[in-house]
Amino acid sequence: MVNPAAMPGSMLQALKRGLLPLALGCLAAGAVGWLAASPGLAAWLWSGATAAVLAVLLADMATRLRRGDFGLDLIAAMAMAGALALGEHLAGVIIALMFTGGEALEAFAQGRARREMTALLNRLPRHAARYADGRLEEVALDALRPGDRLLIRRGEVVPVDGCVSGVPAVLDESALTGEALPVRRDVGEAVMSGTTNAGDAFDLVAAHAAADSTYAGIVRLVAAAEQSKAPMARLADRFALGFLALTLAIAGSAWLATGEAVRALAVLVVATPCPLILAVPVAIISGISRCAGRGVLVKSGGALEMLSRIRTILIDKTGTVTDGRPHLVDIRARPGIAPDELLRLAASLDQGSAHVVAHALVAAARTAGLALETPLDLRETPGDGVTGRLGGHEVAVGGWDFVRAQVPDDAFVAELATWIARPGTVAVAVAVDGAPAGALLLADRMREGAPAIVRQLRATGIGRVILATGDRADRAEPIGKQIGVDAILAGMTPEAKARAVAVERATGPVMMVGDGVNDAPALASADIGVAMGARGAAASSQAADIVILVDDLGRLVDARRIASRARAIALQSVYVGIGLSCAGMLAAAFGYLSPVQGALFQELIDVAAILNALRALAAPAAEPRATS
Structure with a gap:
């Protein structure tokens, strides 16, 4: 037998990956040997596979118990050990096969979900x-x-x-x-x-x-948050203690009452909680697959389970509730100049600039179908603005101070100075031949449908929605009021966001939704971190439990509905499976089921539970689609 304490973690994981093919191969080879009238060979193959699975299971249990992690694996270990002790070789290998199948399903779910993740430090x-x-x-x-x-x-x-x-x-x-x-x-x-x-x-x-430096400090915050965050318990393990006590009581009573150890083994075999070990991962994997089909990457089964239990959400503003890019929102032109002409002049000149605001103006002009000119004698002052010639006129486009220094004072300049002082916007001024021509206002635009998405989240059971942003209060408050949040936290540093998550966790599970590096510590410390991964930072995607792969916040509503349905189906499979297992344990205790018969009966329960769990893979009859 393997010494659990001496087995390295990497070796243990490597051995676990090979257990399912070993158990399946030995079961098949033993069956051939038994049919060929070689019961000794069959017994040797079946017991060998059972012993190998049991050894690795004991090693894994020892490792988990040192972390205070107790689960249903103990019943499977007792059943396999009892089968070896009493010579019930076929029953033992069937249990080993069922157990390793469940382990492989869980490993597949986590590996499939994580394979597309980038490392936190890739950005730097x-x-x-x-x-x-x-x-x-x-x-x-x-x-x-x-x-x-x-x-x-x-x-x-x-750097x-x-x-x-x-x-x-x-x-x-x-x-x-x-x-x-x-x-x-x-x-x-x-x-x-x-x-x-x-x-x-x-x-x-x-x-x-x-x-x-700042970025390295954020990396350390993420690492510390992930280390301090308690691992998500498997859904099946929450039933472990009560079910184990019931199983031992029935098995012990049968043994004491009859003196037949084989009855106790039969009870353990029937009790091996394969509806929990198999059906729950199937339902959760099905939910993860449905989420992936909606463009939502869920990294683990625990994350999908927790998603359905969230009652409080903290949402970042920029790039999450808003688009995260400047958009033209208003134009004020001097009398005699059409607003479209002012936009055409500004965009024509800005074709020669790499500034993000210049790109936004060019995009707005092209969307409006305006014909842009090629500027001549273009001169750019980095960060301030550009000047050049358009159609024989000298044009200047840039920040207010840059253009204001090139034009004389008049009533229109005073009017513009007041007009551009609009909260949450940035102004681009335009001058033509040394005279003020007008200004254009740009702002980060709220995502279409954001208020409806918040209402839909509330309809799924979310009780509290908080807007948490590093942006200024004057820019955050209008957005927060429009989407209907319960609280607005502005000017938040990465540390402050993580502290806000800790405060809210005192009243129940919390979800953090964000897309920037500054969101990473809060994403890591929340019960569920959701990253907008389409244009978000690698840091936030790495720290999050769930990544929305498309630029659509409405997919979070879809994912929550899918998670709730998958968890409900998983619980249904658990309750039905445990009920049937209890009936089978009583039958085994009274001698109506042998260990092998008990294992086959448990297999029928497994098939029923797994078929029920697979319903989570199919779409409901009328699953609503959230839009943003």
Whole structure:
């Protein structure tokens, strides 16, 4: 027999993967031997397979018990051990086959769900461009020290915290702060690691080593949250203690009353909780498969079970409730200039800019069917704006301060200054031939149907919905009121979001929904973390239990309905299976079932329970489809 304490975890997992084919092969080979009048060979094959499965099971049980994890495996172990002791070889191998089949199903469910996940650190660059002796050198992040001067190219993720040097920087900070619109950082201003350079290349003077920077701290928060988070218990294990006590009472009473150990074994064989070991994983895997068909990746059976029990949801704003990208929302043009003409001028000039706001204006103009001109003599001030010639006119497009410095004061300028001060928006001003022509407002747009999605979530049993965002209160509150949340938490750091999750968990299971790096600690610490994976950060996908693979928050409603139905079917299989098992245990206790007959009777129960569990794979008669 294998010493459980001495068996390494990796070896144990490798052995477990080979148990199902071993049990199946030995059962088949033994049957051939028995039919060929070689009962000794059959007994040797059947008992050998049973002993091998029992040895690995005992090793696994010892490992789990050290973690305080107690489950139904003990009944299966007792039944296999009793079958070996009493020479009931066929009954033993049947039990071994049923048990390993259930284990393989659970392993398949977890492996299938996790195979598409990316690692947390994939977002962060492995090297940085550092100035040394007047030239650039590529160095590993570990080699960076405070005071090092780095070049941050367009599109690169900032590797360490530092200060802008040389020229201003335009940064996409949405992954950390939730702010969807790009932010300008002037020379000398601080920049956080994990943000993305959305403008031209700039220099950064490192303020910390990579290990002490913001992004590395978020990685550590995620790791700590995952380690402190209790593992999700298997649904079947919640019935373990009561069912075990009942089984031992019936088996012990039969043995004491008759003196026949074989009756106790027959009771244990019938009691081997294969409807729980097999039917529950089948129902859960079926639910996971249905979720995958709706574009929702559920990483484990425990996550699917917990999804149906959630009563409180914390939802991030940017990229989750909102689209996460700037959209044109309003235009104010000088009298005599049509709004479409103002948009055409701004978009034509912005064709030569790589700024994210410029891209948004060009996209809006093309959607409106406007014919854009090719700008001449284009000049861009990074982070501020662009100037150039269109149709013989000198045009300037950019931030309010950039354009305001090029035009004289008049009543229209004063009117525009008031008009652009709208909460939650960013303004783009336009001047033509040195005169103010108007301004365009852009904002992060709420997802279509978001209020309906919140109502549908409440209809599935969610009692409390909280908007938790790193964005400012003036931008969060209008969104929160529109979608109908119970509370709004604005200006939240990653640590604050994780603390908010801990506070809400005191009253019941909590789900966190987000898409940015700043959401990762909260996703990891919540009972269920859901990441918007279509455009979200790798960190959030890694930390989450569930990933929505399409850009559609409504799929979360679908997943919750699927999870609730799968859990209900699994519980139905459990209750019916246990009821039939109890009837079979009583029959075995009174001598009406031998161990082999008990094993076959249990197989019939298994088939019925599994067929019922497979209903979770089919769509309900009229399953509603949530939309966003």
